Amino acid sequence: MHKAPGPSVWRFGVVSTAVILAVPVTVILSYLLVPAGEVWQHLAATVLQDYVINSLLLMLGVTAGVLVFGVGAAWLTSMCRFPGAGFFEWSLLLPMAMPAYIIAYTYTGLFDFAGPLQTTIRGLTGWRFGDYWFPEIRSLEGAALMLSLVLFPYVYLLARAAFLSQSLCVLDVSRTLGNGPWRTFFTVALPLARPAIVAGLSLALMETLADYGTVQYFGVSTFTTGIFRTWFGLGSTAAAAQLSAVLLMFVFVLVFLERSSRRKARYHHTSQRHQDLRRYQLSGWRSNTALLFCFSILFFGFLLPAGQLLVWAGTTAEGQLDSRFLNLVWNSLGLAGTASLLALMLALFLGYGKRLNGNRPVRVAVRVAGMGYAVPGTVIAVGVMIPFAAIDNGVDAWMRLQFGISTGLLLSGTLVALVFAYLVRFLAVSLQTVEAGLAKVRPSMDEVARSMGATAAETVRRVHFPMLKGSLMTALLLVFVDVLKELPATLLLRPFNFSTLAVRAYELASDERLADASHASLTIVAAGILPVILLSYSIAHSRHVQTT
């Protein structure tokens, strides 16, 4: 016979992991209590107002953009029938593969004064600089447009799912009560989908706040660029952390908005009986407008920038595809591979901890560990740098005192700091996937296996692993691609002389070598397409299940 081992070891492990992962955010928040220094007062008097206003305006612009693109596309592809609707259903996710900073580089190359479009206009008309008005792409409006073009899929995905889950009955009732299709959309379908739309919007706005590459390149002063400038330019840790803390407040509002919307969304099913939607058949100009609308978003959000990248890559292949580039690829893949594997292992540890010993502290701990997805990479980087540097200095001072040896930077200047920051930010992604996978293995499935003579280890091998395999691969892939794309945290934390594809693209673009940046950019976009394929497959699959 056997005595059951105490679950306290697991619990302790899960809670400590969450505490360690919460260090960066805690450090940042603690700076709210640190008295404001000179630098902060200088910032508050001069640029802080700009940061707040620009960030708010940017969020406003992105809100308008993603709502029009996302809700419009979701309504058309889920409720209407027009040529190409099936194609747009999945292809409208492609812009997700395009990081905002990369689309910003391509658009600058395309629409700048020296770009092909303006050159053509000048060639045709004979105008010269100053003779004509052309919208300035490198502006706040431009940044909002760039972000909207690549972030609208968040709204599109959630709104589409919400529209599809609406039962035909509620829409039919509206029609029988004398409302036309437009009125039905605005008075019934849209309000019912509102929680889902707000949740998608919150996610898009979190990404907006986290963006550094686009706003930096377009010269728009927001919190993220402000943090960089304060950190590198003014060299003030405290002020950078305080700016980060203010940015975090904005993020918390969004997190709250997202969480509460998701909760509400659950109760927005008014009808128990679900009947598949009968789509509106569009014809004539309506059909053409729908087609044009969807195609434009896809074209400007993906086809045009991807095409431009391909053209650039073709013209500059010779000078760029050298051993240095291979080295970049190797660095990026190694880093993304390491981070995604570690994230998966942590997610499994936390997921199983919750499943097996899920008391309240453990559940709270797992939740805390998954909070990082909302926190901008810049903020996490500052929050990692401060404690790691403190540890390094402490160890160094002690070693010098005791043994006369200087240990230098053990953590802060190394890949350890960078990988830790990635884990803080992206653990949520793999945790969510692993938890969803584990939920499919019902407790009774474990118990059946045990009662038929399988040991715990055997149950994991013969039941859990085969059932989880897909989720584990997905978790790996999603974190891998996210790490590959991540720019600001990498910029702040990378070791000296260590570069990745994202950093290289950023550096080349900053030097106005847009065409040379295309190889790195294209590699990131190509990798980004993988999760999109996965996502569109699961969408197609879920629809298939619905109809059978």
Added chain:
Amino acid sequence: MSRQLEVKNLTIAYDGKTAVEGVSFYLGAADIGCLLGPSGCGKTSLLRAIAGFEPVVAGEILLRGRQVTRPGESLEPEQRHVGMVFQDFALYPHLTVWKNVAFGIRRFKRAERRRRVDELLKLVNMQGTENKYPHQLSGGQQQRIALVRAMAPRPDILLLDEPFSGLDVELRTQLAREVRDILKRDQITAILVTHDQLEAFAMADKIAVMAEGELRQWGDGYQLYHRPVDRFVADFIGQGAMLPGQIIDGPRIETPLGIVQGNHMADLSPGETVDLLLRPSDIVHDDDSPFKLEVLDRVFQGAEYLYTLHLSDDTKVLCLVQSHHDHAIGERIGVKLDVSSLVIFASDH
């Protein structure tokens, strides 16, 4: 008779709350037992303790004479040689029907394994589904696969946790009968947990009625229905009403519907007031009877009408009458008692 399962004085508690208290019973080889009771009565906890998924506070469990649990110590579920069928069937979605059934017998020799799976699939009439996946089966088919999967390793005892509750009502009793036949043919000892007495009657040889963590009565369906030991069992099993009465002498009782006479177990002296349990079949319709009662309600059940009759302001009695006796609500009909064995309880008031 050898005791396949023996539960002695078992107590189970979680977080200081007692779920099962002092339960004892045993099952012989190839017996089918049933734990019957309302939700929260502890029947599922008891079943899970037998399987090894719940620790016990006091008492012991023996499987084929081997002690598998005592307070603080417990044999791992995989070492107990029990089979379990769950409410949600818990079929493995990543395995075919064949592999699901073979899951617990991978230590069998190849040929023996093949023979056992084929035999079981034949037993439940599911040949030809070997390569299907669980989601391609109907609810009833999934149920049968879950059953034979648990039977495959020839467990010492098979535990069934509300195995029919996920299925259509019309299917349940029929399937319960089917499962009973299958278990009997394979000579398997089993325990079923359910809150549905018809399921229990259809399937079990012995039924334990449980309430509030205690075993109230252990017997077959006939005993539970006709010889309930307390008011709870009388109320929980079958339909019926309590008729007030007064003891005249040993076997004779005076009631508002005349004097009844019959055997009973109660030890009561003349003059004491009692409640007499009346099943619907204990009251017969008789136009000549001097006792006329008003029809309050009636339910057509095909061959019979179930009448609810007004006796006094706080007593209504049920009466089963062949359906060609068609009486309207409000009508007064003659009834008389036809009780041979009496079930009486000392009066509350």
